[in-house]
Amino acid sequence: MSIDTPAPPQGHARPAPTELPAAPGRCPFDPLPAYRDASRLAPVTEARLWDGTSCHLVTGFQEIRTALSDPRFSADARHPGFPFLSPGRREITTRTTPSFIRLDDPEHARQRRMLTGEFIIKRVEAMRPEIQRIVDEALDRMTADGGPADLVAEFALPVPSLVICLLLGVPYRDHDFFQRHSRSLLDLAATPEEVTAAVDALTGYLTELAEAKRRTPDDSLISRLVARGELTTAEAASMGLLLLVAGHETTANMTALGTLALLRNPGQAERLRKEPELTNSAVEELLRYLTIVHHGVPRVALADVQLGDTLVRAGEGVLCMLSTANRDEELFTGPDALDITRDARRHLAFGFGVHQCLGQPLARIELRIALPTLLRRLPGLRLAVPYEELEFRSSSAVHGLRELPVAW
Helix, strand or coil: CCCECCCCCCCCCCCCCEECCCCCCCCCCCCCHHHHHHHHHCCEEEEECCCCCEEEEECCHHHHHHHHHCCCEECCCCCCCCCCCCHHHHHHHHHCCCCHHHCCCCHHHHHHHHHHCCCCHHHHHCCHHHHHHHHHHHHHHHHCCCCCEEHHHHHHCHHHHHHHHHHHCCCHHHHHHHHHHHHHHHECCCCHHHHHHHHHHHHHHHHHHHHHHHHCCCCCHHHHHHHHCCCCHHHHHHHHHHHHHHHHHHHHHHHHHHHHHHHHCHHHHHHHHHCHHHHHHHHHHHHHHHCCCCCCEEEEECCCEEECCEEECCCCEEEECHHHHCCCCCCCCCCCCCCCCCCCCCCCCCCCHHHCCCCHHHHHHHHHHHHHHHHHHCCCCEECCCHHHCCECCCECCCCECCCEEEC
């Protein structure tokens, strides 16, 4: 595949392609160094994937918005040239019925419309008392023996898992099963065999669940989907798989990383405790600052498209690095600082265009409840181990912490 980028000035060597996926850096909150270095060269640069194929690394804010909103860029991973970050990510495409995030319009729009009403702000706001109850009960359990505790295992992961199970109609007693396989699906270091096992296990589980809901309907989202009669069982299972994995993994990682970011910026944490009216802006700033989709959003060009100064030809892949866009100095003053008073609403943490995250209203309300409640109830919250000992999920498609030992 040829990559058409502007020639370097005469006498200067062409920059080496960025190797994907990039290695982690020293600061777990910042964009990975290789992606940041690329963004300083140009908003669109050359990159090389694990299998030796080339693609475009898109790091500029406006160029990313274009790539994610122009219908000439496809989200369908079945197109030749689609950029996969690992052999496991490619395996998922061959093992599953595509969910709507891996489809283009009109099929994407048809399936997404079935879910839009489930995630509108009015509906998720109606869940606020139930989410608050789940948060309070998780904190009660976590603090019952006086600590210390692992905030990931005892709070950040159970809360969104309970919420998405409640919404979908998935029995929470199966959480160990779906959390374990979800981690395998998101791990860029997982082998194709490991991914295959995880896909088959989760797809089989959700297929059986969808069939059970078809026979015995209830008020859950999966039950309502199959009752419509517009989806095959495979499509319903694929949609359920997407919602289940994305519905707990992303918010769990944001909750844990957001807590750590506030603990590392105690002035910001104290201000949020004293000024709860800053909750909404604090959540938007944490979404911008952390941008947990560290390795980019993939697309493939269906036609020749001019992206900034670079011509992306039909059949060439692009990876849109949301993390670098969210640190754009022209949009956000002092972007490397956490400032919960900042107006960060232009961030791209949920993507952009027709494929932007459907569940963002639910993610926002969970974070707006979980983080302030945690800070309010545990004013002495602190790390129980040295910061340097924390381990991060650096090989995951969704960045996060393995554990977060805390005391209070």
